[in-house]
Amino acid sequence: MTHQHQHSDAPHADHSHAPLPDHPHAPLPAPSREGSVVLEIGGTLGALIIHTGPEADGLEIEVSPTGQDATRTHAAVRPRHLAGRTVHCAVISPLPEGDYTLWRTADTPEGTLTIHGGAVTEHRWAPAAGQQTRTADRA
Numbered sequence: 302m303t304h305q306h307q308h309s310d311a312p313h314a315d316h317s318h319a320p321l322p323d324h325p326h327a328p329l330p331a332p333s334r335e336g337s338v339v340l341e342i343g344g345t346l347g348a349l350i351i352h353t354g355p356e357a358d359g360l361e362i363e364v365s366p367t368g369q370d371a372t373r374t375h376a377a378v379r380p381r382h383l384a385g386r387t388v389h390c391a392v393i394s395p396l397p398e399g400d401y402t403l404w405r406t407a408d409t410p411e412g413t414l415t416i417h418g419g420a421v422t423e424h425r426w427a428p429a430a431g432q433q434t435r436t437a438d439r440a
Contacts, residue, residue, distance in 0.1 A: 332380035332387070340421065341395040347416040348394035351403070353378050353426040355389050362391045362426065367400040367413060378426075 340348040351362050363375040376391040398418040405411040416422050 332382055338381070338392055339394075340392070342421065343419050345398050345418040346395035347398055347418055348392065348421045349396055349401075349414070349416060350421060350423045351378070351391040351393075351426050352423065353389045353391070354428060355380070355387075356428065357426060358389055360391075362393075363404040363407075364393060364396070364401045364414075365404070366397075367402055370402065373404070 342348050349364065353360070357378040358380060360378045361375045362378065363373040365371070365373045374393055374396070376393045378389050378391045381388050381390060396416045398416050400413060400415050402413055403411040403424065411426070412424075414422055414424055
């Protein structure tokens, strides 16, 4: 598959890649700590947080504006160490407000969602068939 997309933090040129888990990148950064992720939101820009279980650590999740399947942005699921718990999620910011397709694989949509300017949209990623998602207890 060839398409134009950007990583959530830098533009990328057209390139081909296999399904999402095999997409080549530099090594993933260390898990983030509380207060270390900056979201660029305001005006017509929003952000998306996709909550997963720990089994999705390192998985790249892509979104595209609805009807523009070839224009994708993606981010990797990373552990986020918060006060008293660790959560796993992908953070995509900024995203222009509008409707988006969330992709389970390069060719299979997970669903659609709406990004609102000045706000954070959150989505719970469904585990793949046969997987169970463990969720940390919230205090």
